[in-house]
Amino acid sequence: MTIWIPTLAARSGPKHRVITDAIGDAIADGSLAPEAKLPPQRELAYALGLSLGTVTRAYKDAERRGFVTGEVGRGTYVRRKGSARAATSLWGPVRDSDAPINFVMNLPPVGIAAPVLAESFARLGASRELGHLLDHQASGRIETHMRAAANWVARLGLEATGDEIVLTNGAQHGILAALMATANPGDIVLAETLTYPPLKQIAHHLHLRLHAVEMDGHGIVPEALDAACRGTVSKVLYCMPTLHSPTGISMPEERRRDIAQIARDRGLTIIEDDVFGFLPENRPSPLAVSAPERTIFVTSVSKCLAPGLRIGIVRTPEIHREAVRNAVRMSCWMPSPITAEIACQWIEDGTADRLNDWLRAEMHARCQLACDILGNAVACPPFLSFHLWIELAPPWREESFRIAAEQRNVKVASGEIFALRPKSAPQAVRLALGYEADRARMAEGLRIVADLLGGGGASGASIV
Incomplete structure (x- = not known):
């Protein structure tokens, strides 16, 4: 029988955690099958040139995280599929091949x-800033994070300063904060006929009424938007001009300028959802470029870096800036400084x-x-x-x-x-x-x- 021995050379961090992560990854890629027996702790310690205490600690951590189960006198085994604590890794559940x-x-x-995140955690753990990041942030803002986020928005084609940026717990939270800042209970909010499903949930909880604006193969139809403005008293439009979900439509530049002009003429505030704007290499300019003074631009690193990195970036015009900040303070005070630090570190050092x-x-x-x-x-x-x-x-x-x-x-x-x-x-x-x-x-x-x-x-x- 071949004894499983992990390769640790490419991994960084405390050795017991490195071993535990290797166990989780081996389960994820099939190297360790359900119910496979792990090497005895003493044998693995000898093979890796580590102390028995390090391996014992790793196995205990692996059991705590649901990878394995230990039985006195029998050894340590990979948990069965479908067991009460199904195997998971640090990066999320190991997906069962029998699942849909x-x-x-x-x-x-x-x-x-x-693996990049593992390296970032190791650097963060050794950073002198860790204590500051763990502390309460009285202002709800860390200015270095705001500047890094502004740099990211600029890469998407929209110039921004750190003062214009508000960080949120993902784009969905950013949309919530934007609507809290721009609409009152009972107000009508315009949106594409097909839209982001959580928008309907947000509107329900904020007691807002959604009004559908017709689309064609290029996105929102300008004439339909103008008619909706005339037929309602709405002052807010939510839209996704780039890689619209669900249709995949990207609004052409000329159409964006038309929509921006209607917004100016009708006094509309635009909430632009640009979570997919990073993907096209030859991306159209954000709608906010054509109407920066009345567009709240919402993006996120969750779609472009990692789903679990829940940091939304909201570029706000001056007229709504304080209201958006207040909405974030009221709903969560601020997103996790540690999560924001990792996201902004990745933006600044080229990892993003x-x-x-x-x-x-x-x-x-x-x-x-x-x-x-x-x-x-x-x-x-x-x-x-x-x-x-x-x-x-x-x-x-x-x-x-x-x-x-x-x-x-x-x-x-x-x-x-x-x-x-x-x-x-x-x-x-x-x-x-x-x-x-x-x-x-x-x-x-x-x-x-x-x-x-x-x-x-x-x-x-x-x-x-």
């Missing part, structure tokens, strides 16, 4: 971020650019794979995208297609969840391409979707 293939969660693959380059290459490969497998069934967007929008041909209906896919172990997002007018929701589904860690598994799911689109299982269309 997930095209619903619109998240990036973690990829190379995990390196992770973005990797992510663009990965998503390019995934988009190409999806287009190759799905063929004419999908209109591939002109830019890289995290998601694809598939308009269904009869006899398929969105709900029956979703159910048929789920019966074949594939989860897709139905168009209805994005619709502000559910009764007129398009018969379409969205496929998010980033969640599945394994490209081969993603391809398997895409082939099932292609088979369904080609008629396989279409008899399920009668299911309502």
Whole structure:
């Protein structure tokens, strides 16, 4: 029997944690199968040239984190799949290959971020600033973080200063803060006919009314926006001009200028959701460039660096700046300084650019794979995208297609969840391409979707 011995040379940090992380990674990649026996502690300590106490501590940590179970007299074993404490790693749950293939969660693959984060934690642990970061921040702001975030916004095409920046717990929190700052209970907020689903939840809790604005193949229709402004008393527009979710549409520059002019003419404040703006290499200028004085620009590092790095970046015009800051203070005081420190460290030292380059290459490969497998069934967007929008041909209906896919172990997002007018929701589904860690598994799911689109299982269309 081959004894599993981890390779620790490329890892940094305390040795017991390095061993525990190696156990979690080996479970994730299959090197350690469920119920596999780990080497006796003394043998592993000898093989690695470490003390027995270090290995004992690592095994205890691995058991605490749910990787393994120890039995007196029998040894230490990898937990079974589906056990009460399913194996997890520091970077998230180890995904069970029997679980449905997930095209619903619109998240990036973690990829190379995990080992980079381990290095960042090690540096942070040795930093003289750690005590300051752990302390209460009376102002709710750390100015070095604001400057780094402003630099990131500038890379997205929008000039910003540290004073204009507000950090939040992700983009969703940024949208919440922006709406708290710009709308009162009972107000009407304009948005695309298909929109970010949590916007509906936010509006419900803030007692706001959402009004759908028609879209075409280039995003919001200017004439429809102008008509909505005339027909309502709304003073706020929420929109996603770049790689709109769910459709993948990116609004052309001329259309952005038209929307900005209408906002000026009608006194609208724009909340621009730009969480995907980092992805296209030849990205259009943010809408905020055309109307910086009335646009609250919201982005996040969660989509472009790592999903668990919950830091949103909000660039605010002067008229709304203090109100947005107050909304953040009221809801959480400030995001975690330690999380913000890591995100801003990555922005400043070039790590963010390196992770973005990797992510663009990965998503390019995934988009190409999806287009190759799905063929004419999908209109591939002109830019890289995290998601694809598939308009269904009869006899398929969105709900029956979703159910048929789920019966074949594939989860897709139905168009209805994005619709502000559910009764007129398009018969379409969205496929998010980033969640599945394994490209081969993603391809398997895409082939099932292609088979369904080609008629396989279409008899399920009668299911309502």
